Amino acid sequence: MLDTVREIETPEGISLRLRAAGALPRAQAWMLDALLRMGVFMLAMIPLGLLGVGGNGLAMLLLFALMWAYSVACEVWLDGQTLGKRALGLRVVNADGTPVTWVPSVVRNLLRVVDVLPGVYGVGLVCTLIDPHARRLGDIVAGTMVVHAVELPAGTQVPTVAAIPPPVVLAADEQAALVEFAERSGQLTLQRQEELANLLLPLTGRRDTAAVSQLIAHANWLLGRA
């Protein structure tokens, strides 16, 4: 259950990968939003203060909009992102991975009232820690989840060397393992590369550095390079 990726099958028969966002980035996004809203309110108070008591009424309306409407409007119109969420690279999506719509957004933002309850988001925090997809109560009732919008950087590309065909026919998952090893070898220390490559002694018939370069050459062949 350590993996926070949720795979969802779409009508097109492929699976979407949603990476659930945990409590910390969401709290940061919330803080940013809170600061932003406070800033807007204070700025607006300058001209409204000059209007006298009538300005007070407008200030109340503005406060209302910032408190209740801001999140819903942002999530629906800005592709599931309030400005704070955009800064942190988060996005609200429906449980099936589609962009969040009006009613679910209203539900999850109204139920903030419950999630904040004992002081600062106590219920919400406990709930995100328990839930496998890190949803707070509002998300569960609304059927939404908060995901990381930014994709992880793709593994570094396979270094190009002269291709050597593997001596035996490899199954699809074995091929995938080989290619992934080659893709990631740049991120590993030399010792770790050799340690991993030595596991494939029956395939390569070599040890240490020679085994690593042999595996990368196989990976090049698997990628269809000449």
Add this chain to the structure above:
Amino acid sequence: MKQERFVAMHGCEWDDLQSWFSALDRQPQRTMRQEHTLDFPQSYRRLCHQLALARGRGYSREVTDRLQRLVQQGHRVLYRPPAPRWHRVAMFLLAGFPRLVRSQWRCMTAAALLFYLPALVTLVLLQLRPELAHTVFSSAQLAQFEKMYDPGNPHIGRSSGTDLQMFGYYVMNNVSIAFRTFASGLFFGVGAIYVLAANGVLIGGVAGHLDAIGYGGPFWRFVVGHSAFELSALVIAGGAGLQLGLTLLMPGRQRRGPALVAAGWVGAQLALGAFAMLLAAAFIEAYWSSIAALPNGVKFGSGALLWLLVLGWLWRGGRERSDGA
């Protein structure tokens, strides 16, 4: 087919799609109007097919990740929510909302009882034993109520402030209460029950106390106009909270998760309807109820008319005509 040949064959199309997505991010309106946009659903389907192929053939992460990213973006564009239509909002308020309220009539009746019973009991009790008012309210609160509804006050129902200021105040205050009532219903309905009963005691207490000390005239003249919208909206928000809490307790023949999602869907629509009603109530309260100079007939006549209107709307709104026309 080897991976690199696959990429060479389709890479062009992927690049096109990628550049279309980034154009969409920058200029959504203009990009959507391009003729190229019409091809999007088809090319998205092809893309999904290619991703499935790439996965099935065990191509490297380089390709599958790239396709996966494109598919995620495409999925978001293809399944984005439809633009809101004013017609749908109007249809919801006229027909959908009353229908929804009627479909939840058990919770609505319970909420109405939870609110009106304590209000009536407090109202009657304070007529019989006026000194009980001091157990419900502090002396400062009582003094403020007496000042607000003093028959000599030219603007009844408030101690100071202009119409606009009070409008903002009523919106902020009343709608927040309604939203909290709904949301706190998630605690097995306890929150909603508490807010409903507490507000019942509060409103009944104010009415009872002012009636007992002889300020009843200005008080009833003030509240009769907006009470139809305000009290009904509070009851509806409470009922929405109750049904949410009851669903958590008794999900029926469903698992709790899906049952709660369905209840949340209903509850949010009820809360939105209550929000619209409270906007109307705040408008009436700020701009109409506070006029002291109108004769009693106009005040009570309009109040009765509004009550008839609200109840009739909730009772008949959105109903199919029985004659089949």
